[in-house]
Amino acid sequence: MSGPVVIGLVDYGLGNRRSMEKALARAGARVVLSGDHDALRATDGLVVPGVGAFNAAMRMLRERGLDGLVRERATAGVPVLGACLGMQLLFERSQERGGGEEGLGLLPGEIVRLDAGGLKLPHIGWNEVAWTRPSALSGGLPDPATFYHVHSFVPRCPADVVLGVSDYGSPFPSVVGRGAVFGTQFHPEKSSANGLALLANFVRACARPEVAAA
Numbered sequence: 404m405s406g407p408v409v410i411g412l413v414d415y416g417l418g419n420r421r422s423m424e425k426a427l428a429r430a431g432a433r434v435v436l437s438g439d440h441d442a443l444r445a446t447d448g449l450v451v452p453g454v455g456a457f458n459a460a461m462r463m464l465r466e467r468g469l470d471g472l473v474r475e476r477a478t479a480g481v482p483v484l485g486a487c488l489g490m491q492l493l494f495e496r497s498q499e500r501g502g503g504e505e506g507l508g509l510l511p512g513e514i515v516r517l518d519a520g521g522l523k524l525p526h527i528g529w530n531e532v533a534w535t536r537p538s539a540l541s542g543g544l545p546d547p548a549t550f551y552h553v554h555s556f557v558p559r560c561p562a563d564v565v566l567g568v569s570d571y572g573s574p575f576p577s578v579v580g581r582g583a584v585f586g587t588q589f590h591p592e593k594s595s596a597n598g599l600a601l602l603a604n605f606v607r608a609c610a611r612p613e614v615a616a617a
Contacts, residue, residue, distance in 0.1 A: 407433040408609045411446035413473065414438040415463045418452030418489065419592065426592035430602035432609075440472050448609030449476055453488025457497040457514060457556070458504040460488055470507055477509050482539075482583040482609045490579065490586030491556060499556055509584045512560025520572030525555040532567040532577045532589070539608040540566065540578060540585055540601050548597045550589035552577070557588060583608070 410432040412424055420436055427434045427450065435442055443449060451473060453460050464470040477483045485493045494506045497514035506514070517526060531547035541548075548567075557575040558564075567578030569588070577588045585605065591598035 407431070408448070408606050409433045409435060409446045410606065410609060411443040411449045412436045413443065413449055413451045413464075413469055413489075415460070415467055415469050417455050417460050417463060418487075419454055419590070420452055423450060423452045423486065423592045426599060426602055427606070430599055430606050432602075432606045438467050438469060440468065443469075443472055444476065446481075448482040448484070448605065449473060450605075451483065451485040451489035451492060453486065453490075453492060454553075455488060457488065457491055457499045457506070460492055461504045461506060464492070464507075473507055474509065477582075477584050480583055482605065483509065483585065484540075484605050485584075485586040486592070487554065487588065487590050490588055491558065493579075493584060493586050494558055494560065497556065510558075510560060510564055510579060510581055510586065512558050512564065514556045515559045517555055517557045517571065517575055518573045522572045525553060526571045527553050530569045530571060530577075530589070532569050534567050534578075535562075535565050538566045538578075538580055538585070539583075540580065540587075540604050542604050544597060544600055544604075550577070550587070550591065550594040550597055550601075552589045554588055558586075
């Protein structure tokens with residue numbers, strides 16, 4: 404691929420879009436922050452950010468037709484990364500606030516409240532992630548690697564979707580993926596050197612999607 408890798412940062416009205424945009428640029432990408440379907444289709448990969456409630460985020464994606472756009476690109480083999488709430492949106496459904504909204508369905512499983520074993524929720528702060536199997540995201544990172552988390556809900560999903568695990572009162576999947584679809588429960592853009600290294604790995608994966616999906 405000639406020229407910089409172009410990452411589409413999906414703008415649906417929620418999430419720390421500007422900080423993610425800056426982090427992706429530092430990781431070597433040319434970033435297109437947009438909700439325009441044609442602009443996002445012209446990119447080499449997509450990042451779905453997110454902060455807030457699952458149901459509200461899915462409604463905003465659906466109102467803009469961006470749920471279908473993300474599914475379309477993922478089905479075409481274009482790498483997709485969901486971060487924090489954006490990761491949760493990749494799954495089939497959520498129990499947050501009584502459920503009622505389906506997710507993007509790109510990964511099997513549902514979002515459930517974190518069993519924190521009496522610890523305070525939300526889980527806020529730095530926490531280690533132990534890699535459960537190699538992936539395009541983890542290359543060159545220490546094991547375990549520390550990232551910055553802010554959340555009260557986590558995925559409940561098949562073991563073969565889990566790429567990395569953290570512990571806060573109980574173990575939970577903190578990095579997930581299948582094919583070229585990836586998610587991090589933490590905020591890579593707030594996770595210092597490890598977060599930038601993970602984003603740089605994703606940018607490289609977007610340059611070679613056939614390797615990312617392996």
